[in-house]
Amino acid sequence: MQIVETIILIISLLIVANIISHYFVSIPASLIQIVAGVIAAMTLNVKIMVNTEWFLLVFIAPILFNDGNRFPKKELWKLKGPIMGNAIILVIVSTVVGGALVKWLVPSLPWATAFTLVAVLSPTDPIAVQSIAKKAKLPDKLMHLISGESLINDASGLICFKYAVAATVTGVFSLRSATLDFFYIAIVGALAGAVMIWIFNGVRLYLINQGVDDSILHAIIQILIPFIIYYIAEDLLHVSGVVAVVIAGILNISSSRTTGAFSPEIRLVSSRTWDMLVYLLNGFVFVLLGIEIPFAMEELIHNDNMNTFKALGFAFVIWVALVVIRFIWSYFYSTFFERSDRTNFNLFSGTRFYYSLMSGISGVRGAVTMVGVLSLPFVTNSGAAFPARTLLLFIASAVIIYSLLGATILIPLITKSSAPITYRGNSINTDEDLDIDDEADDTEVVSTKTELTPNEANKVVLEKTISKLRAENLDNRDMVYTTVIAEYVFNLHNLQLKSNGPDPISKKRIKGKKDAELWDVCFNCELEAVEELYDNKKISEDGYDTAVKKIEKYKKGLVKKRYNQTTEFFIAYFRRTIRELTRFIHLPFVKQEEVIQYNHEAVIASVAGAKRALEKLRELEENDGEMAYDNLLYVFQRHYEERLELLQGKRRNHSEKFNVERINLEVNALSYQRAYVQDLLEQGKISRVTANNLRKNINYSEEVINFDIQ
Template structure:
């Protein structure tokens, strides 16, 4: 009963703090949550004992998994150098330099305890600075760096902290053993996280393949993944659970915004469920931190060696030290890493401001709080852990100072503000819908039949506007709708939203037949290039084998769906690993093959397009024009990509496409209303159609958040 009462109380404090935060928008919610905990501890005499092991499992594991899941993977790769530098080298430098400084500042503190304190203060927490970033225009690159760094430095900081505590408790420290252990638990933890999430991804994809598309079920599976991975890593394999869940989050399939295997409903429910879980867990962490602070202060009041005011000054000085170390590291690193022209500029006002912002943005939070609470009460022999109360208070105060510093100083450095993007915003379109009515059966349509009619009318509407807009954007969206229309007659369980035609998504016999035609065209192009000695024999053999495999898998071979699914899943993984290893080890050897591969792909696409154009201008009973159009778009996109004209990944193209997708959804919603008013669909069917449209629209809005 006591546990239930504590949970209800903490959630109540969290709700109150977050309600207040809506009236004081300039204050980060995390500060108000800490304040709520402090008030509860002072006036209600609440004290909650936290077990560190279950706390890490219940709070840190899902929070870090979600961070890794949502982090932009392209930005993570682009900033891998500074992220790894901040997350590993900076943490170690901060621990060593900061430990020496703290020992000088507090001579009575044992060396091991000084290093322990700085190690637990090293991990950064981007949650609070993200809320500030909504009001102060922090550069995107800096925000990506802070977020990426926080994914990794939690592990490095906690490992350094672990050895600091162990050295204090046992009185023994081995740098060699600590270094070996550090790399072992980090590397094996990363491998374990990647393997486990690969297994979970396979299970989720298999369930979808079998028609199990219950959105609640998939959301629950997603939620339990980090708990299982963290538990297996820590308790079964004795490696870093923090590293394992971070890597798992990065490789989780839902980290991609193009989850074409999952319905919009599954994606929406899963995303909103994670929003709720992280919202609650992160808030509880700061409320608990607030509850702990008054008790640490109370013990300091009765301490003859140092008082609360003196400890507060020490905490402030230590926070300034951490900011200075972070600033100097950022400035030195950026000075010598951004000199592609060979010139080193020692002074730059812009670089100074950016690095200062980076130093202040290193906000401490949940991981620091969890670590300091895990400090044992006693050391070997039964004596009290040296200055445990002081460490708890200083760590708590540094968290508060870092939050206040970011809140007050970052807006001054940016000197401007950006509008806050609220979740759940919907697109409102007041344009008139197409007044042209097609002949629709007078009988009441099923949801499937009505959806077909709506897609056809939406395609017609978009084609009518195509001449007045960006042809490439319209073609991309129309091809997607045509493929969805194609899938209606083939899929039996669920309407999967496919973004493009693919060799991995063959929906029926006609798709396979058209692929066979295109493959033959590609083979002709390969033969011509080889006969004209424009490609090597090795490249020729690889290309022919590749096409032969596609023909065997797509055109001729239709095995048991379960066997086919797992065969393709394992094969894709094997090919990705082989490609990565081969590219890393034999990069010089594959240069010629890559060049030949580009020639082969361009020639094959051109040849296939010529054949498709010929088919589109002739009468054919076995193929329909919509399917040919879809394949044409596939090969046109390939050509644009290979020739450097591809805009599908540019911010402007994505923005225009997103706006057109939302516009198309507004057309679909209007067509549903028209059919309801005309008696073509029932209210139940109309609501089902509207719900699917709303799900699709919400999925687009998630990408904007």
């Protein structure tokens, strides 16, 4: 009962603190949460004993998994050099230099304890400055660097922290053993996280493939993933659960709208559920911090060798030292490793100085640091009290507060911006609730002769929207329209897969002799087109061989024995994984120019093959072949038309202007869908319940677009 009462109390304090923060926007919500915890500890005499293992499991796993899932993967790979430098080398340098400084400031502390304090201060909280990034005009590269760095240094810092705590508790430390163990638990932990998230991704995709698309169910599965992965890695495999959840988050199927396998409702519900969870966890951590501070201060007051003001001074010196170390490292790395002009070397640069200064101040400490310091054990293996535990807790808390205040005050001053700062877990989307008419008249009677099923109505709406967009796309040359149309065609294709009507076209759709005959005709046309391109020297020999092998592979598949749906799904999933791994392994050894040339030739060959096959299909149709093929010609034509649209979509430009225009067009397309739903309702072709369900999906899609923009 005490645990339940404690949870209710903390949630209540969190709610009150965040309500207050809406009236004092210039004060970070995290500081108000800390104050709420302090008041609760002083007035209600609340004291909470924290268990290290479950605390790391409950707080670390979901927070880091969510950070990895939300981080843009392209930027993570693009900035891998500076990110790894900041996350590993900077952490080591900070731990060594900072540990020596702490030992100098407090000589009575054991060396292992001094390093423990600095190691737990290594992880940074990137969300602390993201909300002011645009108004403050912080460089995008710096924001991506801080975010990517936090993923890795959370792992490296906490591993160092774990070893420092172990050395303090046991009194034994071997640098060689620690180094070997570090690489072992990190590498195996990364592999374990990758394998487990691959399994979870496969299960989730299989559920969708089987029609299990309950949005609440998928959200719960996503929430459970980091806890299961962390538990298996730590308790069963005895490797780093932190590294495992970070890698799992990075490789997790993204919740963005580019993941076509999941409906907009699933993606939106999952995103909002994660927002709520991280919001609560982050608030819990800072309220707990506030609850612990008075007890730490009480012990300091009774300590003859250390008082509160002296500890505050030490914490300020440590924070300044961490900022300076970070500044020096950033300036050093940008000067010697990121120079675009290798001939004209300039040691002093105002631009680099400004960038490095912002990098130093932006290294805010937050939730992960608090999770670590609150998980410090109370006793060592010998039964003695953990050395200066309350002092470490107080100094770490003070450094977090200094870093929060430093970012809050200094960043707006330097960038001449006054926007408030949002911290990890406090950046929850605050859009208004969906405007859905829940008062539908379920008893409305519509003629069963004309009423469409939900799938049929959705198909009609999508087809009308596609026709409307095509009519607006004059001469079929606007790449923005082509891209959006391709997305709608893809959605229509997925809808046809789930419908009870005729099967959509697929290379696995071989139900009779006529299907096989048409496929054979189409593949022969594609081969002729590829050979013509090669004869005219429009593609290279390698491009020709690749295209021919691909077509021959599909031709062989026409007569290959098929398995049941479940077996085919997992075979395809496994093959896709092998292809991705092969591409990832070969990519560093392939020149960028060769990759671009290969992709360009592949698109040319596929487009030419699709056009040649379409010409043949239309020729057969004109020669009264439609009846001979039982209306299959239309289905095959739609398949190749979709391929052309998808290929044109793949060649789209990803400039900022293009993305803005695409989003605007997507919003317009959703308004077309609403209009077509209303038309079907007024014509009596769908019930009010069906209309509301269709509107709900449209609203979900619009919410996903708005969520991605923010």
